[in-house]
Amino acid sequence: MEPWTTKTYRKEDKIYRGAFAYFRNESSYAEELFDVYKDKREQSYHYVSQAIVKVTTGEILSLHVEYIVNKDYIPQAVVIEKIMGKESTRETYEYISRKNNLLYKFINSKGDEHSEEISTAPKYHIATPTAASSMLFLRSKKFDANGKNSFNILMGFNQWEYKEAPKFKNIILERASLTAEKINIDGQNVQATQYKMFDETTDFKIAKDPQHIKIYLSQHGSIPYLVRSDDGTKIQIKYLNDLTEKE
Numbered sequence: 001m002e003p004w005t006t007k008t009y010r011k012e013d014k015i016y017r018g019a020f021a022y023f024r025n026e027s028s029y030a031e032e033l034f035d036v037y038k039d040k041r042e043q044s045y046h047y048v049s050q051a052i053v054k055v056t057t058g059e060i061l062s063l064h065v066e067y068i069v070n071k072d073y074i075p076q077a078v079v080i081e082k083i084m085g086k087e088s089t090r091e092t093y094e095y096i097s098r099k100n101n102l103l104y105k106f107i108n109s110k111g112d113e114h115s116e117e118i119s120t121a122p123k124y125h126i127a128t129p130t131a132a133s134s135m136l137f138l139r140s141k142k143f144d145a146n147g148k149n150s151f152n153i154l155m156g157f158n159q160w161e162y163k164e165a166p167k168f169k170n171i172i173l174e175r176a177s178l179t180a181e182k183i184n185i186d187g188q189n190v191q192a193t194q195y196k197m198f199d200e201t202t203d204f205k206i207a208k209d210p211q212h213i214k215i216y217l218s219q220h221g222s223i224p225y226l227v228r229s230d231d232g233t234k235i236q237i238k239y240l241n242d243l244t245e246k247e
Contacts, residue, residue, distance in 0.1 A: 004081060005048060005066045013037040016221050018240035020131045022053070025232040029054050032063075034132035036221055043071040045221070047133035059084055065130045073139035073222075078126045080156075087160045093126055102126075102154070106162050116165040124152040124168070131235045135215065135222045138173070138195075149173045150200075170200040176214075183216055185225060185237060192216035192225045 015038045022030035032051040039046065051063040064081035078093040088109040093102050102118045125137035137151045151173060156166035176194035183192050197213040204210060216226040220242050227235040 004064050004079075006068075006077060006079060009035070009037050009046065009048065013039060015244050016223065016240065016242060018132070018223065019238040021236050021238050022051075023234040023236065026234075031238075032130050032132065034130070036132070036223075044076065045069050045071075045073070047136070047221075049128075049130035049132045051130050055084070063129050065128045065133065067126075067128060067133035067136070069136055073136050074123060075126050075136075078128065080128055082129075082159075089158070089160060091156060091158065093154075093166075095120075104156075104166060106158055108160060108162070112162060114162045118154065118165060120154075121152050121168075124154060126166075127153050127155045131227060132223055134227070135217060135224055138217070138222050143173075143175070145175045145178055147174075148198075148204075172198040172200060172202060174198070180219075183226065190218070190225055192218060 014035055016036035018034055020032040020034075021028055022032070030051055030053040032049055034047060034049040037046040037048070038044075045068070047065070047067040049063070049065040053061040053063065055061050062083040064079070066077070066079040067075065068077040070076055074095075075093065076095045080091040082089045086109065090107050092105045096103055099117070100120060102120055104116045104118055106114045123140045125140070128134070137153070143149055149172065150170050152168055153171055154166050154168050157163060174196045176196055180191045180193050182189050193216070195215045195217060197215060198210060202210045211230055214226075214228045215224050218225050218237075218240060220240060223240060224235070225237045225240070
């Protein structure tokens with residue numbers, strides 16, 4: 001991976017590697033490559049992703065995401081870089097334990113800089129534009145397999161210009177079945193656990209099967225095999241290698 005991360009990663013610390021393909025109505029529009037590292041000394045996990053996205057204007061958007069969680073899967077630092085043509089932005093989130101808050105920084109290619117301190121709940125997740133680290137919050141607290149679970153997600157809305165500080169919103173996650181199921185991805189059968197993700201405003205009393213996102217989660221580092229939404233968007237694993245199996 002390119003040297004944009006907060007540290008230099010060692011090959012011997014890598015525990016997973018993989019790739020995703022992104023589709024919209026069966027047309028491919030993006031690809032993501034990722035590596036996952038385990039720092040045994042700091043007892044942390046580091047998810048490092050790079051994605052190439054073909055936007056509707058025909059331009060190419062490059063995304064870099066570094067996501068660091070502690071042994072309890074609480075975010076400690078997140079870096080998000082976006083590059084398209086001459087435009088670029090870098091967003092960083094750093095957890096300040098003595099204040100129990102996040103320091104958010106935004107800088108773009110024009111030199112505009114903004115920083116905000118954001119108060120956090122004890123357990124939270126930071127949303128990023130890549131898939132490899134998108135479901136890490138599932139490991140951060142005990143999951144009720146028979147009910148609906150609420151998770152606190154910090155979402156940023158800044159693109160090439162700073163508009164506002166990221167804000168927390170809740171998402172609701174429900175396990176579709178108590179046991180893992182076999183799904184076929186490009187001719188290969190894998191075992192996955194299916195979840196349904198709902199918006200916090202969902203009224204379950206009115207809708208029998210309200211709009212949701214389907215997530216098929218692997219047994220490896222909370223990395224999804226498949227994410228599918230009702231609008232025809234699909235994120236599907238191309239390959240996922242567990243490098244710890246060689247040990």
